[in-house]
Amino acid sequence: MIQKYIKRKVPFYTLYPTQSNWEKINNNENFNSYLEKIIKSNSQLSMYLHFPFCPKQCYFCHCYTVISRKEDHYDKISSSIIKELELLFNAARRFGKKLKITDIHFGGGTPTVIPEQKFEKIIQTIKENIDSDALKEIALEVDPRNDMNSEKLLKYSFYGVNRISLGIQDFDKDVQKAVNRINDYELIDNLLNKKVRETFDSINFDFIFGLPKQTKKSLETTTKKIVSLKPSRITILNMDHRPEIYRHQNAYKEIDLPTDELKIQMYELCTNILILNNYQKIGVNHFALDNDILSKYKNEKKLYRNPNGFSPGWAYDMISVGPSATGKLGNYYYQNIYSVDKYIESIEKKNFPINREKKLNNEDIKRRKIIMDLLNFEELHLKELNDNDILDNNVLYKLEEFVEIDFLNYDEKNQVYSVTDLGSYFINHICNIFDSYKDNKYLSQREFKDGIRSLDRNLNLNKF
């Protein structure tokens, strides 16, 4: 019976409802009104900045990236991000307020290629305009290649960066060649010298299972090497092979990909190694040592999920800037435009560059809570779910089936379902039974007409 779930594609739940169910818009009325509410409420916010450029295409990638090695492009988009930040801070100023940002995350793309002066200016613009007492963390996604070295890494700490996240992906040479991403173990080991480790509060590694040319043996070696480097937090990601959407994935041979059955074993293998080496499992794909703040907050049940992944519950809302960035303001989600040209054009006209949004209704809110509890705590409490509209016969039947095929355990006394190790691999399938939009157009989820992922290379930045 597992076979039918292996073959069934379901959305990847970071937010509910997922993006395929958001509406395209051509005015910012709702965004302005939710932003006003958030500003007036003085509530704490996370901030995400999306820098869309990468110097080189990794073939597994599913992020929104534009491949360019031109400093000029990096410079122009950074200037626009600064202008978008100013629009935001001006909006707060109109109500006599400063935003209470608790954590800032620089993601991408490759934010470590932002020219230093522009990086400094972005930080300065933020710090000068927020209530800086609330700020606890500045995190940066680091590509260990592209002229990165320990000195450059340490410089980021002068600007307040206290958490770094390194894309490792795999240490095996054949796998690295197949995915066009070479970053050796020695490179990472040298980068993370004593001073770097003492300077940053948290060091995160990302790695992927299911890559072309990967075997159980090669993944075991990579996972053990990763553990030997002792990052405080590790995220393992399941390779999403959809060459019809991510066209660069046509660059490797499909025959080199591990089968779905093998991927389940790979997931089990690396989670076991991490747990044996004292990493606590946080949700389905994050692992953290005891001294990492995610472990602490998981134990206190204060974990929260925002559009960018886990947050230790400092803020429930996220304001996001940069092309394609996704934000959440209470029961409202929004996304900026993908196309870099159109993004800059909108910023030049002093308009927030939003072109997709979702206002949640009461049912969405209830379903979101169930899905987030599954993702964060891997549990489902029936007593909290006295809702016949949600717990209909179809859902109850599915829950029973999931117990039968070992995706869930059921504690009858407390009426709690908990996700098993095997169920962790299928967590999106479990969440999917609570998705009331699940019959809608999943295939269209990544068909973005306003900028094609990773192929949006005909930039026309010179006109700005």
Ligand code: SF4
């Ligand atoms: S994996 Fe990272 S560095 Fe590679 S193309 Fe994607 S965003 Fe860029």
